[in-house]
Structures are given as C-alpha cells and as structure tokens.
Amino acid sequence: MFVFALAVVFKLVSIQFVQGDEYRALAEKSTTKDFPIPANRGNVYSADGSLLATSIPKYDIRIDAIQAKEATFEKYINDLADSLHVYKGKPASYYKNVIRKARQHKNRYFLLARNISYSDYIRMRNFPLLNLGAIKGGLIVEQTTRREHPMGGIAERFIGYERQDKDSNYTRAGIDGAFGVKYLQGKNGKRLKQKIGNGQWKPIADFDQVEPQDGYDVYTTIDVNIQDIAHHSLLKQLEIYDADHGCVVVMDVKTGEIKAISNLGKNRNGKYYERLNYAVGESHEPGSTFKVMAMMAALEDKVIDTSTVVDTKKGRKSLYGRVITDSGPGYGEISAARALEVSSNIGMATIIDEHYSKQPEKFLNRLSSWGLDKPLGFNIKGEGVPDIPKPGASNWSRNALPSMAYGYNLEMTPLQTLAFYNAIANDGELIKPRFLKSVKSFDKDIEVFKKEVLVEKICSDKTLNEIRDILKSVVIRGTGQRMYSETFSMAGKTGTARTDYANTEKWNKDKKYISSFAGYFPADNPKYSCIVVIHKPSTKVGIYGSDVAGPVFKRVAQKIYTDTPIIDEVETLNFNDNLVDKDFESYYENARKYKELMPSVVGMPAMDAIALLENLQIDVRVKLNGNGTIKKQSVEKHQKLQTNQTIILEAS
Numbered sequence: 268m269f270v271f272a273l274a275v276v277f278k279l280v281s282i283q284f285v286q287g288d289e290y291r292a293l294a295e296k297s298t299t300k301d302f303p304i305p306a307n308r309g310n311v312y313s314a315d316g317s318l319l320a321t322s323i324p325k326y327d328i329r330i331d332a333i334q335a336k337e338a339t340f341e342k343y344i345n346d347l348a349d350s351l352h353v354y355k356g357k358p359a360s361y362y363k364n365v366i367r368k369a370r371q372h373k374n375r376y377f378l379l380a381r382n383i384s385y386s387d388y389i390r391m392r393n394f395p396l397l398n399l400g401a402i403k404g405g406l407i408v409e410q411t412t413r414r415e416h417p418m419g420g421i422a423e424r425f426i427g428y429e430r431q432d433k434d435s436n437y438t439r440a441g442i443d444g445a446f447g448v449k450y451l452q453g454k455n456g457k458r459l460k461q462k463i464g465n466g467q468w469k470p471i472a473d474f475d476q477v478e479p480q481d482g483y484d485v486y487t488t489i490d491v492n493i494q495d496i497a498h499h500s501l502l503k504q505l506e507i508y509d510a511d512h513g514c515v516v517v518m519d520v521k522t523g524e525i526k527a528i529s530n531l532g533k534n535r536n537g538k539y540y541e542r543l544n545y546a547v548g549e550s551h552e553p554g555s556t557f558k559v560m561a562m563m564a565a566l567e568d569k570v571i572d573t574s575t576v577v578d579t580k581k582g583r584k585s586l587y588g589r590v591i592t593d594s595g596p597g598y599g600e601i602s603a604a605r606a607l608e609v610s611s612n613i614g615m616a617t618i619i620d621e622h623y624s625k626q627p628e629k630f631l632n633r634l635s636s637w638g639l640d641k642p643l644g645f646n647i648k649g650e651g652v653p654d655i656p657k658p659g660a661s662n663w664s665r666n667a668l669p670s671m672a673y674g675y676n677l678e679m680t681p682l683q684t685l686a687f688y689n690a691i692a693n694d695g696e697l698i699k700p701r702f703l704k705s706v707k708s709f710d711k712d713i714e715v716f717k718k719e720v721l722v723e724k725i726c727s728d729k730t731l732n733e734i735r736d737i738l739k740s741v742v743i744r745g746t747g748q749r750m751y752s753e754t755f756s757m758a759g760k761t762g763t764a765r766t767d768y769a770n771t772e773k774w775n776k777d778k779k780y781i782s783s784f785a786g787y788f789p790a791d792n793p794k795y796s797c798i799v800v801i802h803k804p805s806t807k808v809g810i811y812g813s814d815v816a817g818p819v820f821k822r823v824a825q826k827i828y829t830d831t832p833i834i835d836e837v838e839t840l841n842f843n844d845n846l847v848d849k850d851f852e853s854y855y856e857n858a859r860k861y862k863e864l865m866p867s868v869v870g871m872p873a874m875d876a877i878a879l880l881e882n883l884q885i886d887v888r889v890k891l892n893g894n895g896t897i898k899k900q901s902v903e904k905h906q907k908l909q910t911n912q913t914i915i916l917e918a919s
Contacts, residue, residue, distance in 0.1 A: 298462045306453030307412055309482035311426055311442055313489045314524070314704055320426050320443065322412040326388040328380040328397075332369035334405030335396060340370065343404075346395035351379065354391065376407065414443075421498045422489065424541035425528045425702075441544065442702065445646040446485055450706050450713070453482035483713050486704045488524035493517055493827055495894075497527035500822040501799070505531055505539055508804035508815055512539075514546040514681055515799045515819055516700075517827070518689050520787060523698035523718050526795065527823075545800070550651035550678040554764030555610045555746075555812065556785045556798075557674035559734065560687065561619055562607050564633040566730045570622035573604035573733050579613040587665040591616050591673075607737050608745035610761060616669035627668050631657055637690075637725055643683060643699055651680040674764060681800045684785050688759070689796040690725050691734060692787035697722035739790045747784070750817045755828045758793075759786015759820065761812035766803070779803045782815035788824040797823055865914070867904040868897050873918045886910055893918040 311320035335343075348363035355362075369377040380391060388408070391397060397406045416423055427443025443451060456479035501515045512532035518525055532542030543549070565571045582597030583590060593611050606614025623630040634640060640655045655677045656662045662676060670676035682700055690697040699719040706713040738758035741747045746761045762783035782804055787796040799816040809815055863885045868876035876897045880889050885908050892915065901915035902908070 300460055300462070301457045302460050304410070304456035304458050304477075304479045306455050306479035307481040308414065308443070308447070308453065309451040309484045311451070312484060312486045313491045313494075314487065314526075315491065316486075317491045318417050319422070319487065319489065319491075320414060320416050323415050324385055325382045325411050325413055326380075326385070327378065327382065327409040327411070328388065328391050329407035329409070330366070330369075330377050330379055330397065331375040331401075331405035331407060332366060332377050333373050333375060334401075335399070335403060339399070339403065340396070343396035343399075347397065350394040354387075354394075355380070375405075382411075418491070418494075420541055422494055422528060422541070424530050424544045425489075426487075440649075441647060442485060442487060444648050446703070446706075447482075450485055451482040454480040456480075484707045484709075486707065487702055488519075488526060488704055489528075489702075490526040493823075494527040494529070496826045497823050498529040498531075500819045500826075501529050501531055501801075502539055503822075504801065504815065504819045505533070508801065508808045510801045510805070510815070511803035512542065512545060513799070513801035513816075514549075515823065516546045516681060516685055516797065517823060518685055518700055518796045520689055520692045520793045520796055523686075523689070523701045524704070525700050525702050544647070544649065545802075546681045546798075547645060547647055548649040548651045548680070550653060550680050551781055551800075551802075552675050552677065552764045552766075553679050553684055554674040554762035554781060554783060555612075556684055556688075556760050556762035556783050557677070557679070558607055558610065558615045558672065559691075559738070559760050560634065560637070560639065561615055561672045562603065562737070563726055563730055563734055564630055565603075565618055565622060566733060567726045568622075568629065568633065571603050571618055573602060573737070575603045575618075576600050577603055577606055577611075577614045577617050579606065579611045579617075582613070584613045584617070586616060586620065586669055589666050591669070604733075604737050604740070607760075608740050610741075610746045612673040615672040619672035620669040623668055624665075627658060630668065631655065636722070637687065637697065638721055639679065639683065639687070643680075643686065643721075645682075645700075645702075647702070651678075653680065653683060654678040674762065681783075681798050684783075685796060685798040686721075687725075688785045688787060688798070690722070691731065691738070692758075692793035692796050695724045695726055695728070695731050696720060697725050735790075738786060742786075742790075746811075747813050747817055749813050750784075750821045752821070752825070755788065755825065756790035757786060757788040757821070757824055758790040759784055759797075761817060763810060763812045778806055778810075780806070780810040782810060782812045784812050784816040784820045786820065788828065795824075795827060799823075863908055865900075865902045865904060865906045865908055868900055868916065871897050873897060873916065876916055880914060883908070888913045890915045891918060892916065895919050 307322040307324065310318060310322075313319055344363055344366060345359070348359040348366070351362040352359040366377065380387070383391070392406060392408065396404045398404065400406055416426060425441045427441030427445075457477040497515045497517055501513055505513050510533075512530075514530045515527070516525060517527040528546055530541055530543060530545045531539040532545070533539055534542070566573070578600050579593060579598045581599070582593045582595060591613050593613050598605070598609055598611055598614070601609070601611070601614065603614070603618060606618070619630065634655055640653055642650050642652055655671070656667050667676050686697060686700055697720070699721050701716060701718060703716045705715045735758065738760060739756070741760055742751050742757050747759060750757060762781070762785070764781045766779040766781060781800065781802050783798065783800045785798040787793040797820055799819040801815050801819075804810055804815045863883065866879065868879060871879070873891055873894055873896065877889050877891060880887055887908055888911060890913060895918050897916050897918050899917035902912070
C-alpha cells in the first residue's frame, strides 16, 4: 500500500509539474476555440454608382443568464424587461419570467433577439444589464451578413447570389462568383469563444481578436435605366407568347460595355425569374441571324457580290437528299442582297454550297478568323462553348455546309452573336463584351478595365458598307419591316430556328422554335447593339423573330433613343407637342391651386408629381415606389397636410 501510494503521488507530481503545461494547453484547446468572423463582401455597383448588391450585417443578441452577480441581476432585471417590452411588444412580466427561468436553469446562451439590424443592435446593447457588457452583464453578440439586391430580381443572375447545395457547398453565380475571391471576398477575422456545453460556444469578450477586412467594391458597366427597360420589355413579351425562357443584352458599340443583360425563365407556377444566365451560357442554333456571317464570308472572299442572282425556286429545293424550304410561295430569281433581306434559306444555302462545297475549309477558316469557333473568354462561370463542325467530325456531312448557311448544324451563344453584330456597327472592330468598369476601395482605384479588341478589322470597308445597307433594308422592306419606325432608325436581322427537328415524329407533334433579333441602333452612327433571343414561344400566338423577338428590340431601342436622342437628327427645337402642353397646364394649375391641401397626382408623370408636392407651402416627405405614371397616392385628395408628413406614391 505504501508503494502504491508513492506511485500515485509520483504520477500527480509528474502531471502537475512535468506535463502540466501540455495538459493545460490541451484543456484550453478543448474549451476555447477561434471562430472565423466573415468579412463583409464588397458592394456591386452600376456604372453610375447605383447599388446592385450589398452585404447587410445582421445580429443575434443573447445573454449569459448566470454571468451577472446576483445583486447586479436583481438591480437591472425589471428595467431590462421593460426595455424588451417597448422593443418587442410582449408584457414586461413575460420577459422577466423567461430570463429568471434561464438563470435558474443556468442557461448561458439565452436568445433575446435574432437577425436584427445594426441600428436595433445599438439600441439593444444599451438596454439595462446588457449595457454592462460581456463580463458584468452577460451580453453575447453574434454577427452575420446577408447579401441583398436593392433592385430585387432584376439582373439577379448576372449580379450573382449565393446558393448552398445538398452537400452544403456554397456556389455563387454571375459577378459575385467570377470576382468574389479576387475582389469582393475580403479577409475573415477571428473571435475567441468558450465551449459551454451542449455543443454551444459563447464569445469570451464582446470584441473580435482579429477584425475582418471588407472586400473591394466592384463597379459594373450596367446602366440601371437601360436594365429596367430591357427587363420589363423582355418580361412583357415572354408573358404574351407564353415562352419558356429568353434573354436580352444591350451593348455599347464603341466600348463593348454591357449596359443591360436580362435572363428570364419560367418556373412551375408560370412566373418568370432570373433562372439561368442564358446570354452567357446557352449555346444554340442561331438560325437566320447567322445568315449575315455567311453572306459576309462570301462577299469578303469575293465569290459573289450583292447583285449576284440566285434562284430560290418556288420556295422548295432538294439539296443532297434534304428538302430546304422558304416561307411563303417562294421568291424565284433574286439578288443575293434581296435573299438576305427576305431571309431565304434556299438562297443562302445555294450561295454557300455553290462556292464552298469543294473547299469547305475556306469558309470555315473565314469563320475562325472572326473567332466564332472559340468562346469569348469571360470570367463568369458557365460560358457556353460554340460548335462549328469541320470535315471529319461526327456532325459533318454533305449537308453541313448549306445547313450552316442558314444557321443550322452549328451552335453559338447570344453574346457571341451580339459581339459580331456590334463589330458591324463599330466599323469592323470586334470587341470582347465587358461587364466591369473598375474595382475600388472607397474612392481609390484598385483596377480599371479597358476595352479588349479581339479582331481589329473583321472585313473590308466595302463589305461592311454593303452588309450595313442590307441590315437597314431588312427593317425597311425585309423580314423585319413590322419593326420599322419613321421616328428612329434600326438595323438588324431576324432569326427563327426549329428545335428538336432531328426527331421528326416528336417535332411534328410538338413544334418548338427559337425566335431572335440581332442588330443595332440608330442605323447610322450606331450607339448601341442589342440581341433578343426567346425560346419556345407558343405556336398558337407566333413563332417568327420579327413577331416574337423584334418588338422587344424595338421597345428597348425606342425608349433608349428617347432618353438619348441623336442630335443631328433633330430638325428643330421649336415644335408643339399637345401631350406635353397638356401635362404642363395640369401641373401649373395644381401648383397654383393647392398650398397646404393634398392635390390629386394620380395620372401625372412621377417627376412632375414629386416636383409639385415638394414645392407646396408646407414641408412634406415624398416616397416614390416604381417609376412612370402615378397610379396611387397614400393621402386622399383635399386632405390637409401636416409638416414633415410622409406621402407615398405608387407608380408603374
């Protein structure tokens, strides 16, 4: 027994003094731990500084119910309960009882408020007992961040958002995903927490051991006004044609900056939302919009000119055992230029087959010189890969070349097509579409992005001038003539492509189409290029590019053109507009009549309504929801207004 006692004493001494530091470190490691404090992601802004995405801090407020001494707890519990009553609404007796019960059960992690804003956090930490801090009052503060989009669902897929998959992995789309690690992410901080049982960890102090460093801010090329126009124009057309999905992109001709990008798909309930980034990621057969590339290749190789006559028969022609058709009864013998204006499949297939069938590499090399067989190389994840078949490939046959002439048997993304049409508008300079203007830390530039030229000159000036004239004629007297407007000019090409045509039985039973329009405006001295692609419109309503996609292009062009008119097209500034005169008279009459009474602003333009209310003899606050014409006002007509009263206007 004596020897055994000596052994025990020896072991105790060894543990205490020899191995003491090791065991103490192990014990501390198992009860305390550094937790990462996520840094606020940088903000995403539009070109004019409008906020597109931001990280909003949110707070959970808890209390260690047994941390405060008994005298301190009893001194402040009633006042704390009263403060919680004022803040949250339940009776003070309720809060007093639940906090006392938490102290009785030794709850060191009792929740008082969850997911509150910064202003509410400041308010709560000044409540009695909580204002004593973590050591004396038991205050526990936990901060998280939430990504919010002030514009709502508009351009959400392009801006980017966070999603958690079934394996708990986080993925980010769009700008947030492409530039998150490099610019937006920032550096996480650290906070020391102590384990208090039941898998819970409590902060040891109410400050961070290492403060997080916020990420940089990213300024995109998006123009919020053009984005709003594009989004709602596309949404309206998708609803009219009950289409599956679609996209619209607006690009600055000279710089390649993307001014608007909207991608809308239908959910199970028939509502449209930013489902996928179709403009960047979806490769598809472009249909007749590709005829422009085929025509330009033939013109540039000088195998034809615009006056070359091509026989389109009576709307049907058999080529290598496959029947090619045109819409309508056929056009007979027409010029190559006219074949493109009326979008003749037979005409384009005949031209390309006759001049390239014996040397297809010549045609394919021309397309390759324009970069049409390669991705544009975006940082945004999921860029679609173009597919232009070559001899020897599984999708190559004698019919491959004539099929490609009218936009089949190859695949391109909408942005690839747009970049090429933009080059036509930009004197032949092929520019890589660009989404970012700069990266900043407060007002300091971290990186500034310039335009990137992919091909300095895609073709001769002669070919450019000829194809521009044809694209103008498409709108004036060709397949796009329904889009023609006397007030402003546009140029472009319609496109209509069948889908799933390889399965003849299924296609005949359930025909599906892709309708598109690509072009630029104004037709002379273009400022913007634009592409609209709409998938699977209802065949009961319409399928052709001029009917389905064309109106979206026209609405976008018309509204942008109205905001930024071309000066040399304004003949005179001295003209009378009855609608403008009527609006001014109504505004002036209301301004004279009302001084302190609420006028009726329903039906007025939003800006006029705000100007009228802010110039009353009494100071009021005006909040506008939406834009356009006022549909509803929160204060009744003729009601007497109070100083600093808030008036909410609903516009659409």
